[in-house]
Amino acid sequence: MASALKNLSDYSSKNLVDISDKIFAVVVAEWNEEVTGSLYNGAVQTLLSHGAKQENIVKVEVPGSFELSLGAQKLAQREDVDAVICLGCVIQGETRHFDFICDAVAHGVTNVSLKYDKPVIFGVLTPENQKQAMDRAGGKHGNKGDEAAITAIKMLAL
Numbered sequence: 001m002a003s004a005l006k007n008l009s010d011y012s013s014k015n016l017v018d019i020s021d022k023i024f025a026v027v028v029a030e031w032n033e034e035v036t037g038s039l040y041n042g043a044v045q046t047l048l049s050h051g052a053k054q055e056n057i058v059k060v061e062v063p064g065s066f067e068l069s070l071g072a073q074k075l076a077q078r079e080d081v082d083a084v085i086c087l088g089c090v091i092q093g094e095t096r097h098f099d100f101i102c103d104a105v106a107h108g109v110t111n112v113s114l115k116y117d118k119p120v121i122f123g124v125l126t127p128e129n130q131k132q133a134m135d136r137a138g139g140k141h142g143n144k145g146d147e148a149a150i151t152a153i154k155m156l157a158l
């Protein structure tokens with residue numbers, strides 16, 4: 001996290017990234033909403049602190065992480081959207097549901113990104129339990145929503 005921020009500062013100081021006119025769409029899964037809400041807050045704060053305008057950040061909610069891909073596609077196909085950030089949290093269970101959801105969203109997000117030639121960021125936590133999730137959603141391991149936002153900004157510099 002710290003190194004990701006440092007690297008982003010490097011980009012900013014070299015004026016390689018100006019996101020003041022970029023439009024970001026953030027797709028947020030409602031499952032485990034305490035976690036995904038924190039991821040969203042982290043992502044938005046990071047975008048704002050790096051120059052994005054609040055009015056240029058669009059939030060769309062989908063029921064679960066499985067639906068992130070379609071949500072991302074609907075936003076990525078909009079010409080005005082520059083980057084899409086997908087945020088979800090799939091908690092490992094005793095069934096294979098976890099694997100199916102994670103595989104589906106990973107492939108789905110990748111496909112949307114390549115199809116529309118835009119950054120579509122995989123900000124999905126895959127923890128073993130709620131505590132591990134919260135540790136990564138503003139807790140002791142930082143906020144993966146921040147990292148997802150930083151990744152989107154970096155990809156816009158390509």
Ligand code: DLZ
Pocket residue numbers: 029031032063064065066067088089090091092097101
């Ligand atoms: C069904 C389900 C389960 C068991 N667990 C999660 C989860 O931990 N995180 C999450 O984002 N979504 C979960 N879902 C819901 C699926 O993502 C999806 O919404 C449903 O299977 C309907 O397509």
